[in-house]
Amino acid sequence: AKIECQSSVIAPTPLTDADIEQADAIVIAANTTVDTSRFVGKKVYQAEISAVAKDATAFLTTAVESAATLEQATTVEAPVESASATKKIVAITACPTGVAHTFMAAEALEEEGKRRGHQIKVETRGSVGAKNQLTDQEIADADLVIIAADIEVPLDRFNGKKMYRTKTGPALKKTAEEMDKAFEQATIYQHSGAASSASATDEKKGAYKHLMTGVSHMLPVVVAGGLIIALSFVFGIEAFKEEGTLAAALMTIGGGSAFALMIPVLAGYIAFSIADRPGLAPGLVGGMLASSTGAGFLGGIAAGFIAGYAAKLLADKVKLPQSMEALKPILIIPFVATLFTGLVMIYIVGGPVSGIMNGLTDFLNNMGSDSAVLLGIILGAMMCFDLGGPVNKAAYAFGVGLLASQTYAPMAAIMAAGMVPALGMGLATFLAKNKFEPNEREAGKASFVLGLCFISEGAIPFAAKDPMRVIPSCMAGGALTGALSMLFGAKLMAPHGGLFV
Incomplete structure (x- = not known):
């Protein structure tokens, strides 16, 4: 069997004329319209990708039995934006901690823009301030502005420009889809003088x-x-x-x-x-x-x-x-x-x-081992649920906030659990090399280093590729780590740094 993959992520593998000529049947599994002009006169069966995922064996059996000679081809016109001339894009990425998501989203946008033949420049507003800053001329020349930010960023520079706003998570995990949306859904930005949007x-x-x-x-x-x-x-x-x-x-x-x-x-x-x-x-x-x-x-x-x-x-x-x-x-x-x-x-x-805070502080400082372990399980699982997303940030903000009340145990559990996903995936690529592709093994090395620094986002490439296996296993490891940290009474005063604090 020969397989052609049409994807914005994986390199295309087109079928040759010889492959098509020798085929007894051509099976198409796609959720979008596919150009079938090459297959006129051949036996063809078409269905959605979900049918393959549900039961591949049954799908192939049905395909062989139901394939019919294709009399009329379906043609697909190239998208307007893809077929048009090179576009000039400027973008800004920013996340609450200004460490991983900010720079990973920027890299993903740059790679996707260059892959499509566009000129793109991304300004990162990270923990060390704004880097790769956009000039007034670059903004004036831009055909499109993309803002991928989880925090408020100044937008007065982009008044009157076509703008699309999203968050760092989608920009990192669904880059091609977000780029398409940017061209389709961008609207003219009118600066009102307030930081928040009026919608x-x-x-x-x-x-x-x-x-x-x-x-x-x-x-x-x-x-x-x-x-x-x-x-x-x-x-x-x-x-x-x-x-x-x-x-x-x-x-x-x-x-x-x-x-x-x-x-x-x-x-x-x-x-x-x-x-x-x-x-x-x-x-x-x-x-x-x-x-x-x-x-x-x-x-x-x-x-x-x-x-x-x-x-x-x-x-x-x-x-x-x-x-x-x-x-x-x-x-x-x-x-x-x-x-x-x-x-x-x-x-x-x-x-x-003040009464609520005193009660919460007294409860956390005086709770028994069973309650402490339960809290560790909850915080640990939250840290590993969405790898830098809202649930992860909520658990982290809870731990940081308690530092002001001299309550240090939850922060230790949060940091220990937050290191699990990136460290775990890095170790997995080392201990089970045959289960990972060469590029994944390279990503595993970077993930391990990020894990040591308490940057959970190192596991995102693995979670994006196989979320049903990666996320539950990370949550299980994080919950166990959080529970053990609370059980042992570990404490931490610095909310960042991983192994180095």
Whole structure:
């Protein structure tokens, strides 16, 4: 049997004229229209791919029995965009942590664009800032703008350009499909001056994106603070209590300063994501109040949304004479939104949320081994469910938030479980080489290194190819790892770094 594969992922393997001439029957399994002009006069059977997946043996038996001589061919016209001249594409990728998804999605878009013969440049907005930045001329010349971002990114540069917005996950896992959608569904972008989209659909998705924007800006503060605190413990677990020592200085930097900024930065950048710069000041103040009232990261999240939407409401609804309009972003909005957020946090939100946080902290610190193991199983499975997606990020944000309450065990379970998918797939390609293709074995080496660094996304190429085997096995390993971490009482103060922390 000879097989021709028509795919945007796998290199084409066309049937030769001799193959077609010698064939007793031609079987076509496709969910799209196939050009059959080559097969006129031959026995042909056509069905959907799902029929093959359901029962390949029965499918072939039916195909041989039901194949009929093809009298009239079906022709397929080339897609308009594919047949047209080379397009100039610019894109931006960004994810909450700014590590794996940002750069892997950028690479996938670049490869797909070049494969189609287009000129493409991708700006990455990662943990080290914007790289490969787009120039004004490149944006002006672009036929299409693709924004693959899980957090808010500034879009005012693209006013009046055709734009398609998606997330890093689809851009990485379904690159060809997303590229097709970009050409088909792109619309002219009109910048309104606000960070969030005006459409109802985007607004529903906005809450998660705003939260992840806050988390992404908070992470460097938490990582730096956690590592500096860990350095202070090198001199002894309680060495920092002795004033004037290096250990005490390190604890002051990490615990007294960096960790003190954690919740204000979270709240400030949630508000920034919602209302742009006018939301930053009320968000920072609200976050500081959440920290001082004991409301913890839950209070910080609440403060960020309260401040952000208060500032946005003022920006959209308050109309002033043209001569006073310039005062809105630097005086009126920060003053009124900060006052409103502060009063709400002190008199309404602070007390109840503080009680919830205290209860949660007491429960986590005093729970028995059975409850701890169950929590480890849940967090571990969540970390491995979607490899950097919303469920993974929710578990991670939960662990990071608890660091502000000096609750360190969940973070250890989360990091240990998050290393499992990439490490596991890397080890699998080494221990069972005959089950993997050469390119997969090479990807396994990179996956192993990424796993050591607590970057779960190294397993994505394997999960995309065989999700029904890879994801459940990763979840099982992650759940076991999380359970063991909680059972052994492991603790971790730095939320990133993997083996190196």
